[in-house]
Amino acid sequence: MNEEIVALVDQTVQSTAIVTGQTRDFNEGSGSAWLLSSSYLVTNNHVVEHMVEPIWVRMPNQDEIRATLVGRDELTDLAVLRIPENHVTPLELRQSPPRLGEICLAFGSPLGVFPESVSLGIVSGLSRSLPATGGRAIHDVIQTDCAINPGNSGGPLVGVDGRVIGVNTAIRNDAAGIGFAVPADTISLIVPELIQHGGIERASVGVSVANRKIQGDRAGVQRIVVTGTRSNTAGDLRRGDVLLAIGGFGVRKYSDITRILGRDMIGANVSVMVWRDGAEVEVLCVPSRLVSDG
Incomplete structure (x- = not known):
């Protein structure tokens, strides 16, 4: 099992990126993203919504490259970035829903200074609601006890099959070991429309x-x-x-x-x-x- 997890991590890390950029108030912002296809990265809206051009992406063993914001959606906290065609193998979305208790791994760059990090945990809750902007909530999110910290946002949450079951999104600041991820079925619904239209109309x-x-x-x-x-x-x-x-x-x-x-x-x-x-x-x-x- 140890060797299988090491192999899974090595493959997934190569498709996970750190995202950096300057915010409108001249601070440095950072987060994580992952490769959905040769040219598109998925991340969180809150990672990029306050960034101004240029936005930069760096993947393991590669030079930093400039990314273009394709579209974002506040209601699901998802966003898509476009980069020049990359030959790293993209990650796949899980088609079947996550199961309570299944092992999962969270990837990203916690605090923006620890790239290529991974933590191990389980799916510890399903169909949770996560408060979002404007008094609304992101519904049906995954709860996990994987260690998630600021900077992990936008990174992939994957199952032991190596497929993405969610996007690491938030933690409860008043608790320990309670993190949340936007599930794959929401990603599969929202991301194609962001790529096609640049936004979501409901x-x-x-x-x-x-x-x-x-x-x-x-x-x-x-x-x-x-x-x-x-x-x-x-x-x-x-x-x-x-x-x-x-x-x-x-x-x-x-x-x-x-x-x-x-x-x-x-x-x-x-x-x-x-x-x-x-x-x-x-x-x-x-x-x-x-x-x-x-």
């Missing part, structure tokens, strides 16, 4: 929602419940409605809503199925463009 049905346990629900799981309506976009959606499906796609968690309400839903006639007063009810909505607080 639709909104004009309601606020929360996870709630429904009295009398034998399954005993939390459901996505409407807690308030904010605009005419909501149609006949009401407080207390349990969201079942939007546009024919099932809704079980927050990330389902993010996945469904993409730019193609803006201005469309959309059927929303809800559970209300003991029965399924169809509500017709016309989603509007979600305005970012950023």
